[in-house]
Amino acid sequence: MKISAVVVAAGRGLRAGGDQPKQWQPLAGRTSTFFALRAFARHPDIGPVVLVLHPDDLEADLAPEMPAVEVVAGGATRSASVRAGLEALEGRADLVLIHDAARPCVSRAVIDGVIAALQSAPAATPALPVVDALWRGEDGQVAGSVTRDGLYRAQTPQGFHLPDILRAHRAHPEGAADDVELARRVGLRVAITPGSEDNLKITLPDDLARADRILRDRDGY
Numbered sequence: 001m002k003i004s005a006v007v008v009a010a011g012r013g014l015r016a017g018g019d020q021p022k023q024w025q026p027l028a029g030r031t032s033t034f035f036a037l038r039a040f041a042r043h044p045d046i047g048p049v050v051l052v053l054h055p056d057d058l059e060a061d062l063a064p065e066m067p068a069v070e071v072v073a074g075g076a077t078r079s080a081s082v083r084a085g086l087e088a089l090e091g092r093a094d095l096v097l098i099h100d101a102a103r104p105c106v107s108r109a110v111i112d113g114v115i116a117a118l119q120s121a122p123a124a125t126p127a128l129p130v131v132d133a134l135w136r137g138e139d140g141q142v143a144g145s146v147t148r149d150g151l152y153r154a155q156t157p158q159g160f161h162l163p164d165i166l167r168a169h170r171a172h173p174e175g176a177a178d179d180v181e182l183a184r185r186v187g188l189r190v191a192i193t194p195g196s197e198d199n200l201k202i203t204l205p206d207d208l209a210r211a212d213r214i215l216r217d218r219d220g221y
């Protein structure tokens with residue numbers, strides 16, 4: 001089966017702050033987008049790879065050393081950006097892995113876990129079980145406990161059969177937090193595969209430094 005990838009990099013990174021969006025800030029000598037893209041571009045079983053950029057970034061010489069990929073313009077929401085990438089792939093792949101450019105430390109093992117699950121499942125996502133106690137807070141006070149049983153922290157790449165996830169996006173242009181949620185809205189069952197603590201999403205200011213440490217600790221990063 002032909003496996004493609006969509007890497008979404010069209011957000012503005014408001015929660016992370018900084019003088020440019022988080023996916024373009026310096027990280028281990030490159031950028032988060034570089035490392036996220038490279039994980040898919042150098043995988044021997046994956047291609048084509050589509051990079052989704054903010055319209056303002058299309059003309060910018062943001063990444064002279066980027067892996068060779070196709071580029072399309074994203075939209076105002078993550079879902080709109082993903083859909084732009086999926087539309088560009090229509091008819092050219094069987095499977096698609098959808099990944100955040102803001103998750104630069106994704107490993108080959110996490111990617112391969114999703115691909116393996118897609119051989120028998122309609123959709124698959126890496127995730128980590130919640131291990132901490134969970135509370136609801138009100139006015140700075142602990143107001144109650146929430147069971148952690150059966151709760152997971154979602155990661156990417158989220159994997160699908162390309163026609164299925166295109167159908168889900170077209171049926172639900174209102175979008176959702178992630179593609180798993182849209183897939184479930186059209187009735188797809190989504191398998192959970194092993195995630196990794198290293199596969200963090202750069203979201204808040206300190207996350208860049210953490211990702212930097214993870215990448216520099218890897219051999220030949």
Ligand SMILES: Nc1ccn([C@@H]2O[C@H](COP(=O)(O)OP(=O)(O)OP(=O)(O)O)[C@@H](O)[C@H]2O)c(=O)n1
Nearest residue numbers: 008009010011012013014015076077081101102
């Ligand atoms: N309109 C958008 C919004 C998000 N993304 C991408 O989706 C991924 C996950 O989104 P998130 O972490 O929420 O990124 P931002 O929207 O950029 O962050 P923030 O909400 O802090 O502004 C990121 O790689 C981001 O670039 C995108 O391609 N298009």
Ligand SMILES: C[C@](O)(CO)[C@H](O)COP(=O)(O)O
Nearest residue numbers: 100154155156177178179201
């Ligand atoms: C897709 C995702 O990375 C799953 O954890 C996440 O939903 C992306 O965006 P969010 O704005 O941080 O929810």
